[in-house]
Amino acid sequence: MSKVIIIGGGAAGMMAGVFAARNHHEVHILEKNEKLGKKVFITGKGRCNVTNACDTEELFPAMMSNPKFLYSSFYSFTPQDVMEFFEKAGVPLKVERGNRVFPQSDHSSDIIRALERELKKAGAKIHLHTAVQEIVKKPVTDSANTLESEAALTESGSVVGKGRKGKKSPDIPQEKITGVILTDGTFMEGDAVIVATGGFSYQSTGSTGDGYRFARELGLKVTDIAPSLAPLKTKEDYVPKLQGLSLKNTGLTIKNGKKVLYEDFGEMMFTHFGVTGPMILSASAHIGAKLAKAPNGELSAYLDLKPALTREQLDARILREFEAGPNKQFKNVIGVLFPSSLTPVMLELGGIPAEKKIHDISREERQHFIDLIKAFPFTITGMGEFKEAIITRGGVSVKEINPGTMESKKISGLYFAGEVLDLDAVTGGYNLQIAWSTAYLAAQAIQ
Secondary structure, eight states, X not given: OOEEEEEOOSHHHHHHHHHHHHTTOEEEEEOSSSSSOHHHHHGGGGTOOOEEOSOGGGTGGGBSSOGGGGHHHHHHSOHHHHHHHHHHTTOOEEEXXXXXXXXXXXXXHHHHHHHHHHHHHHTOEEESSOOEEEEEEEEOOOGGGBGGGOOOBOTTSOBOSSSOTTSBOTTSOSEEEEEEEETTSXXXXXXXXXXXXXXXXXXXXXXXXXXXXXXXXXTOOBOOOEEESOOEEEOOTTSGGGTTOEEEEEEEEEEETTEEEEEEEEEEEEOSSEEESHHHHHHHXXXXXXXXXXXXXXXXXXXXXXXXXXXXXXXXXXXXXXXXXXXXXXGGTGGGGSOTTTHHHHHHHHSSOTTOBGGGOOHHHHHHHHHHHHSEEEEEEEXXXXXXXXXXXXXXXXXXXXXXXXXXXXXXXXXXOGGGBSOOBOSSSHHXXXXXXXXXXXXXXXX
């Protein structure tokens, strides 16, 4: 039995705590907030998109960073395993559009309470209002960690490994964890530490980047971080005029010059600074790095406001409206095609005077208006800030971590799980699956 310290009581921390305690380890979860699962509580608009009910192999295309690193994690604790875990823990689940899994109650609090019950049942100890200042390590002095004592020989009699006699093997950790120092100066001894501190997004929930600092102080590489699954900022002054307008069944195309970077279909909403919604959040995960490298830091985007209609079908639809009121003004006819708040902007951009009589509108003018409907333009100038982002892109480099155990390659007894790692995915329950799977693997690896 080992004494396991878990830093962070979010999704990954709680799940790691359950399985480590079930394996009869002495488990201590250190959470700096007043309660567990603060970020879990607000995920999925408070409903908690627990996972995605796809086959395990279908998880990998949804990963935006380092999918191959997650093979052991995902196949060790699959979406089906996650669903079974919560069902057994007393949370009935349902599967919605896109295989998104939610509690039947639509309450994220049910997920948190289930994890708390399982932690208590397994004997894990929870320490609230408890923040960690430093993770403590020491050099490994075990003589078995030198090549001098290695008796590993191949059948031919040659020594396995690299290096000269008496030198420590570069493949074996040279340091090990001894515990943590809390912010009040208390030293808590431990055999293993799981860092499950989350990323840098939604900082009000406690995700303030502590895990990155711990990793750097311990000599591990941390990749650059950036907001992901975030709203997008736009340039045009007509976008704020549409604030609050939600559009469903809309097509989206994002380009860098003539090159198409991303295409999707779904739901979005205009805001006072740009655009958001499920389709936009997923787009942000795909274009984040490309936006930073784009000329002037800008990308062109287009909405297909009528994706179910071809240009010919849309033209026929507009002609029917025109024929029904040939003497009406243009502004009084097109209102049936759009939500009321969108109509003034379409008139502003459409190139046809609002008071022009229908019978005076030329075919060219009509075709230009169809162009606008099929490719409503706006310019993406930036990503939302960390406080608006659902997740963080970047983190502790996976090159530092053993993918089969989530343990540091350099420091024995140091594990990482969840969003603190350089792992992220699109929306749909995939990011929580990363948390559950990596946490499970870390907990199972501790001896």
